[in-house]
Amino acid sequence: RKEVEQDPGPFNVPEGATVAFNCTYSNSASQSFFWYRQDCRKEPKLLMSVYSSGNEDGRFTAQLNRASQYISLLIRDSKLSDSATYLCVVHNTGGFKTIFGAGTRLFVKA
Amino acid sequence: NAGVTQTPKFQVLKTGQSMTLQCAQDMNHEYMSWYRQDPGMGLRLIHYSVGAGITDQGEVPNGYNVSRSTTEDFPLRLLSAAPSQTSVYFCASSRKGLAGGSYTDTQYFGPGTRLTVL
Numbered sequence: 001r002k003e004v005e006q007d008p009g010p011f012n013v014p015e016g017a018t019v020a021f022n023c024t025y026s027n028s029a030s031q032s033f034f035w036y037r038q039d040c041r042k043e044p045k046l047l048m049s050v051y052s053s054g055n056e057d058g059r060f061t062a063q064l065n066r067a068s069q070y071i072s073l074l075i076r077d078s079k080l081s082d083s084a085t086y087l088c089v090v091h092n093t094g095g096f097k098t099i100f101g102a103g104t105r106l107f108v109k110a
Numbered sequence: 111n112a113g114v115t116q117t118p119k120f121q122v123l124k125t126g127q128s129m130t131l132q133c134a135q136d137m138n139h140e141y142m143s144w145y146r147q148d149p150g151m152g153l154r155l156i157h158y159s160v161g162a163g164i165t166d167q168g169e170v171p172n173g174y175n176v177s178r179s180t181t182e183d184f185p186l187r188l189l190s191a192a193p194s195q196t197s198v199y200f201c202a203s204s205r206k207g208l209a210g211g212s213y214t215d216t217q218y219f220g221p222g223t224r225l226t227v228l
Contacts, residue, residue, distance in 0.1 A: 004152075008150070034216075042221070042222075043200055043219035043220060043221055043222055044153070044200070044217075044219050045219070046216045046217070046218075049216070087152065087153075097155070098143075098155060098217070100145075100152040100153040100154075101152055102150055102151055102152040103152060
Protein backbone atom coordinates (compact mmCIF):
# COMPACT_ATOMS: atom_id res chain seq x y z
CA ARG A 1 0.00 0.00 0.00
CA LYS A 2 1.33 3.46 -0.88
CA GLU A 3 1.98 5.76 2.05
CA VAL A 4 -0.02 8.57 0.43
CA GLU A 5 -2.83 7.70 -1.96
CA GLN A 6 -4.83 9.90 -4.27
CA ASP A 7 -7.45 9.27 -6.92
CA PRO A 8 -5.49 9.87 -10.13
CA GLY A 9 -8.57 11.14 -11.99
CA PRO A 10 -8.76 12.82 -14.36
CA PHE A 11 -11.58 14.98 -13.13
CA ASN A 12 -13.30 16.77 -16.00
CA VAL A 13 -15.52 19.61 -14.80
CA PRO A 14 -17.16 22.66 -16.39
CA GLU A 15 -16.21 26.17 -15.41
CA GLY A 16 -17.98 27.25 -12.26
CA ALA A 17 -18.25 23.75 -10.84
CA THR A 18 -17.21 22.69 -7.37
CA VAL A 19 -14.77 19.80 -7.22
CA ALA A 20 -13.28 17.91 -4.30
CA PHE A 21 -10.17 15.79 -4.03
CA ASN A 22 -9.37 13.37 -1.27
CA CYS A 23 -6.08 11.95 -0.11
CA THR A 24 -5.36 9.26 2.47
CA TYR A 25 -2.13 8.67 4.35
CA SER A 26 -1.02 5.61 6.25
CA ASN A 27 1.44 6.95 8.83
CA SER A 28 -0.44 8.13 11.90
CA ALA A 29 2.69 10.00 13.06
CA SER A 30 2.54 12.36 10.07
CA GLN A 31 2.59 15.95 11.26
CA SER A 32 2.44 18.37 8.35
CA PHE A 33 0.14 18.31 5.37
CA PHE A 34 0.08 20.28 2.15
CA TRP A 35 -1.49 20.58 -1.25
CA TYR A 36 0.82 21.42 -4.14
CA ARG A 37 -0.18 22.28 -7.68
CA GLN A 38 1.80 21.14 -10.70
CA ASP A 39 1.18 22.45 -14.20
CA CYS A 40 2.10 20.31 -17.18
CA ARG A 41 5.90 19.93 -17.48
CA LYS A 42 6.47 22.43 -14.68
CA GLU A 43 7.69 22.19 -11.11
CA PRO A 44 5.30 21.70 -8.17
CA LYS A 45 4.32 24.82 -6.28
CA LEU A 46 2.72 25.11 -2.88
CA LEU A 47 -1.01 25.72 -3.09
CA MET A 48 -1.76 25.68 0.62
CA SER A 49 -0.83 24.09 3.90
CA VAL A 50 -3.50 22.05 5.66
CA TYR A 51 -4.19 22.80 9.31
CA SER A 52 -6.04 20.69 11.84
CA SER A 53 -8.87 23.21 12.09
CA GLY A 54 -9.25 23.42 8.33
CA ASN A 55 -8.34 26.48 6.33
CA GLU A 56 -9.54 28.48 3.39
CA ASP A 57 -7.76 30.56 0.77
CA GLY A 58 -10.18 32.24 -1.58
CA ARG A 59 -11.91 29.52 -3.59
CA PHE A 60 -9.84 26.75 -2.02
CA THR A 61 -10.65 24.97 1.22
CA ALA A 62 -8.47 22.30 2.81
CA GLN A 63 -9.56 19.91 5.55
CA LEU A 64 -7.65 17.44 7.69
CA ASN A 65 -9.19 14.46 9.46
CA ARG A 66 -6.50 12.93 11.67
CA ALA A 67 -8.77 10.20 13.04
CA SER A 68 -9.50 8.88 9.56
CA GLN A 69 -6.11 9.94 8.17
CA TYR A 70 -7.35 11.81 5.17
CA ILE A 71 -6.96 15.26 3.69
CA SER A 72 -9.30 16.99 1.31
CA LEU A 73 -9.17 19.91 -1.08
CA LEU A 74 -12.31 21.68 -2.26
CA ILE A 75 -12.24 24.05 -5.21
CA ARG A 76 -15.29 26.26 -5.69
CA ASP A 77 -16.23 28.15 -8.84
CA SER A 78 -13.62 26.37 -10.94
CA LYS A 79 -11.68 28.42 -13.48
CA LEU A 80 -9.98 27.27 -16.65
CA SER A 81 -6.70 28.24 -14.99
CA ASP A 82 -7.31 25.66 -12.25
CA SER A 83 -6.52 22.88 -14.75
CA ALA A 84 -3.45 21.17 -13.30
CA THR A 85 -2.35 18.20 -11.25
CA TYR A 86 -2.90 18.52 -7.50
CA LEU A 87 -0.40 16.76 -5.27
CA CYS A 88 -1.13 15.71 -1.72
CA VAL A 89 1.97 15.95 0.44
CA VAL A 90 2.61 14.55 3.91
CA HIS A 91 5.64 15.39 6.01
CA ASN A 92 6.87 13.45 9.01
CA THR A 93 8.86 15.86 11.16
CA GLY A 94 11.81 14.37 12.96
CA GLY A 95 13.28 12.58 10.01
CA PHE A 96 12.72 14.91 7.12
CA LYS A 97 10.54 12.47 5.33
CA THR A 98 8.26 14.09 2.80
CA ILE A 99 5.92 11.83 0.86
CA PHE A 100 4.16 12.98 -2.28
CA GLY A 101 1.01 11.43 -3.62
CA ALA A 102 0.98 10.61 -7.32
CA GLY A 103 -1.41 13.49 -7.97
CA THR A 104 -4.96 14.08 -9.17
CA ARG A 105 -5.40 15.53 -12.61
CA LEU A 106 -8.06 18.24 -13.07
CA PHE A 107 -9.36 19.54 -16.37
CA VAL A 108 -11.71 22.52 -16.27
CA LYS A 109 -13.61 23.06 -19.52
CA ALA A 110 -15.36 26.15 -20.89
CA ASN B 111 15.98 36.34 -5.85
CA ALA B 112 16.39 33.66 -8.50
CA GLY B 113 14.97 31.04 -6.12
CA VAL B 114 16.03 27.49 -6.99
CA THR B 115 17.92 27.02 -10.24
CA GLN B 116 18.80 23.76 -11.96
CA THR B 117 21.08 22.95 -14.88
CA PRO B 118 20.88 21.48 -17.41
CA LYS B 119 17.18 21.54 -18.37
CA PHE B 120 17.55 18.56 -20.70
CA GLN B 121 20.18 15.84 -20.94
CA VAL B 122 20.61 12.64 -22.93
CA LEU B 123 23.14 10.11 -21.71
CA LYS B 124 24.31 6.71 -22.84
CA THR B 125 24.23 3.79 -20.45
CA GLY B 126 27.32 3.84 -18.24
CA GLN B 127 28.06 7.54 -18.56
CA SER B 128 28.29 9.72 -15.48
CA MET B 129 27.14 13.27 -14.99
CA THR B 130 26.27 15.88 -12.37
CA LEU B 131 22.97 17.72 -12.13
CA GLN B 132 23.47 21.14 -10.63
CA CYS B 133 21.17 22.82 -8.12
CA ALA B 134 21.55 26.18 -6.41
CA GLN B 135 19.34 28.33 -4.19
CA ASP B 136 19.77 31.91 -3.05
CA MET B 137 17.22 31.93 -0.21
CA ASN B 138 19.64 30.79 2.51
CA HIS B 139 17.54 27.69 3.11
CA GLU B 140 18.96 25.02 5.37
CA TYR B 141 17.18 22.10 3.75
CA MET B 142 17.73 20.93 0.20
CA SER B 143 16.54 17.78 -1.49
CA TRP B 144 16.48 15.90 -4.77
CA TYR B 145 13.42 14.13 -6.14
CA ARG B 146 12.70 12.14 -9.24
CA GLN B 147 9.28 12.11 -10.84
CA ASP B 148 8.07 9.21 -12.93
CA PRO B 149 4.64 8.83 -14.54
CA GLY B 150 2.00 7.58 -12.10
CA MET B 151 4.42 7.44 -9.17
CA GLY B 152 4.63 10.96 -7.82
CA LEU B 153 7.85 12.50 -6.62
CA ARG B 154 10.26 10.23 -4.77
CA LEU B 155 13.01 11.53 -2.51
CA ILE B 156 16.53 10.56 -3.61
CA HIS B 157 18.80 12.38 -1.15
CA TYR B 158 18.43 15.34 1.14
CA SER B 159 20.55 17.68 3.22
CA VAL B 160 19.68 19.53 6.42
CA GLY B 161 22.70 21.82 6.19
CA ALA B 162 26.16 22.26 4.74
CA GLY B 163 28.23 19.13 5.25
CA ILE B 164 25.22 16.96 6.16
CA THR B 165 23.47 14.64 3.71
CA ASP B 166 21.27 11.59 4.03
CA GLN B 167 19.49 9.06 1.87
CA GLY B 168 15.89 9.26 0.86
CA GLU B 169 13.61 6.63 -0.56
CA VAL B 170 15.52 5.82 -3.79
CA PRO B 171 19.24 6.65 -3.30
CA ASN B 172 20.88 3.84 -5.27
CA GLY B 173 22.94 5.02 -8.21
CA TYR B 174 23.16 8.61 -6.97
CA ASN B 175 25.61 10.58 -4.85
CA VAL B 176 25.30 14.03 -3.32
CA SER B 177 27.45 16.49 -1.41
CA ARG B 178 26.71 19.79 0.29
CA SER B 179 29.84 21.87 0.68
CA THR B 180 27.96 25.19 0.80
CA THR B 181 24.48 26.28 1.87
CA GLU B 182 23.69 27.35 -1.69
CA ASP B 183 24.67 24.31 -3.78
CA PHE B 184 23.50 20.71 -3.77
CA PRO B 185 24.70 18.76 -6.84
CA LEU B 186 23.41 15.29 -7.69
CA ARG B 187 25.82 12.85 -9.32
CA LEU B 188 24.82 9.89 -11.42
CA LEU B 189 27.68 7.44 -11.13
CA SER B 190 26.92 5.11 -14.05
CA ALA B 191 23.71 6.00 -15.84
CA ALA B 192 21.12 3.30 -16.47
CA PRO B 193 17.89 3.44 -18.52
CA SER B 194 15.94 3.10 -15.24
CA GLN B 195 17.22 6.54 -14.31
CA THR B 196 15.33 8.16 -17.17
CA SER B 197 13.13 10.61 -15.31
CA VAL B 198 12.47 14.23 -14.44
CA TYR B 199 14.66 15.40 -11.57
CA PHE B 200 13.61 18.21 -9.25
CA CYS B 201 15.70 19.96 -6.67
CA ALA B 202 13.93 21.69 -3.79
CA SER B 203 14.85 23.83 -0.82
CA SER B 204 12.99 24.69 2.35
CA ARG B 205 13.30 26.30 5.74
CA LYS B 206 11.39 25.10 8.74
CA GLY B 207 8.95 27.49 10.27
CA LEU B 208 5.76 27.76 12.27
CA ALA B 209 2.39 28.42 10.74
CA GLY B 210 -1.01 27.99 12.28
CA GLY B 211 0.56 26.53 15.41
CA SER B 212 2.19 23.66 13.55
CA TYR B 213 5.59 23.15 12.04
CA THR B 214 5.58 23.52 8.32
CA ASP B 215 8.23 23.53 5.65
CA THR B 216 7.18 24.95 2.31
CA GLN B 217 9.36 23.48 -0.38
CA TYR B 218 10.46 25.58 -3.32
CA PHE B 219 11.26 23.59 -6.43
CA GLY B 220 13.59 24.27 -9.31
CA PRO B 221 12.31 23.95 -12.91
CA GLY B 222 13.55 20.37 -13.27
CA THR B 223 16.01 18.45 -15.42
CA ARG B 224 14.62 16.02 -17.97
CA LEU B 225 17.08 13.14 -18.27
CA THR B 226 16.98 10.37 -20.84
CA VAL B 227 19.36 7.43 -20.61
CA LEU B 228 19.69 5.37 -23.77
